[in-house]
Amino acid sequence: MLNHPTVDKLHQLRLSGMARALAQQAQSPEIDQLSFDERLGLLVDSEAAERESRQNAARLKRAKLKQAATPEDVDLRHPRGLDRPLFARLMSGNWVGAHQNILICGPTGVGKTFLACALANQACRQGHSALYVRLPRLLPALAMGRGDGSYAKSLAQLAKTDVLVIDDWALAPLTDEGRRDLLEIFDDRHGARSTIITSQLKVKHWHESIGEPTLADAILDRLVHQAHTLDLDGESLRKNGKPQ
Structure with a gap:
């Protein structure tokens, strides 16, 4: 049989999905009942699935999501005011293609970050790039970038990311520099990319928290008008180790 050298050649060509499927076919006594076209189709399907799995793993690694949350992990039974029909629609991913935003609000511990990461994870599965950042760390990092020359590169990375997750919005007062950085970020992304904010x-209350009325108007105009809002409430899910 030529299976062994063929498998080796497939590995050399970096077709590991086809190689593994061919080796599995060789171990199946029923495989001879399939036509050549059917067997080839199975090999191609296996390679396509293997590549998609590797690409998705790479997207998730680059996303640096704080929590390894998936849509299947979301507890829809917990009484926290989650709009289930809206959340189900968001899982379709249409909001990413439409360059819309998601705003997740609620008290500490109700699972805002978990939901944001689950939505970003789903976007990665659907072929989109994602990136998780915390606002209290993002703004100081951008300020440092002005000094070391990485500011423009950081803005460019944020601008090209399909789904940007900004966690802990309005956790601390903004500086004038921070407000202007946010305007730059959302001006680049408006109508071109999607953002999730917790x-x-x-x-x-966001307008007041931003602090400067003119910049607040400009920032929120680019962020809020094309957004879906999930308003959560209820008890902290961290109590008694409840799953999020």
Whole structure:
């Protein structure tokens, strides 16, 4: 049989999915009942699935999500005010293609970060790039970038990411420099990319928390108008080790 040298050649060509499927076919006594076209189709399907799995793993690694949350892990039974029909629609991923945003608000411990990471994970599965950042760390990092020359590169990376997750919005007062950095970020992303934001403050308080009315108007105009809002409430899920 030529299977062994063929498998080796497939590995050399970096077709590991086809190589593994061919080796499995050789161990199946029923495989001879399939036509050549059917067997070839199975090999191609295996290679396609292998490549998609590797690509998704790479996207998730680059996303640096804080929690390894998946849509299947989300507890829809916990009474926290989660809009289940809206969440189900968001899982379709259409909001990413439409360059819409998601705003997740609620008290600490109700699973805002978990939901944001689950949505970003789903976007990665659907072929989109994602990146998780915490606002209290993002703004100081951008400020340092002005000094070491990495500022423009950091803005470019944020601008090209399909789904940007910004956690802990409005956790601390913004500086004037921070407000202007946010305007740059959202101006680049408006109508071109999607953003997920989590905050302990409801959206109606964001304008005041930003601090400077003119910049607040500009930032929220680019962020809120094309957004889906998930307002959560209830007891902390961290109590008694409850799953999120």
